[in-house]
Amino acid sequence: MRAWTILASCTTLTACSDSPSIGVLGAYFPDWLFCIVGGVLLVACVHVLLSRSGRGGWLAPPALVYPALTVLFSIALWAVGFNL
Numbered sequence: 001m002r003a004w005t006i007l008a009s010c011t012t013l014t015a016c017s018d019s020p021s022i023g024v025l026g027a028y029f030p031d032w033l034f035c036i037v038g039g040v041l042l043v044a045c046v047h048v049l050l051s052r053s054g055r056g057g058w059l060a061p062p063a064l065v066y067p068a069l070t071v072l073f074s075i076a077l078w079a080v081g082f083n084l
Contacts, residue, residue, distance in 0.1 A: 031082050039074030
């Protein structure tokens with residue numbers, strides 16, 4: 001029984017590591033926070049570009065499309081910025 005307890009605790013602790021954070025003026029922020037902010041800014045740029053060109057109707061239900069684009073851009077920024 002003791003061996004199974006040790007094995008279970010070792011397998012659960014294998015993924016533990018330091019949290020990925022970025023130091024900004026002495027305070028540490030998680031990297032995903034910057035990726036979400038970047039994703040929101042990119043979606044705002046896409047919205048402005050599409051509305052100025054008259055193609056804003058392409059993004060049919062905005063309540064679904066804009067959050068999905070935010071997630072897509074945030075994950076892309078995280079993959080490019082912190083995983084490559």
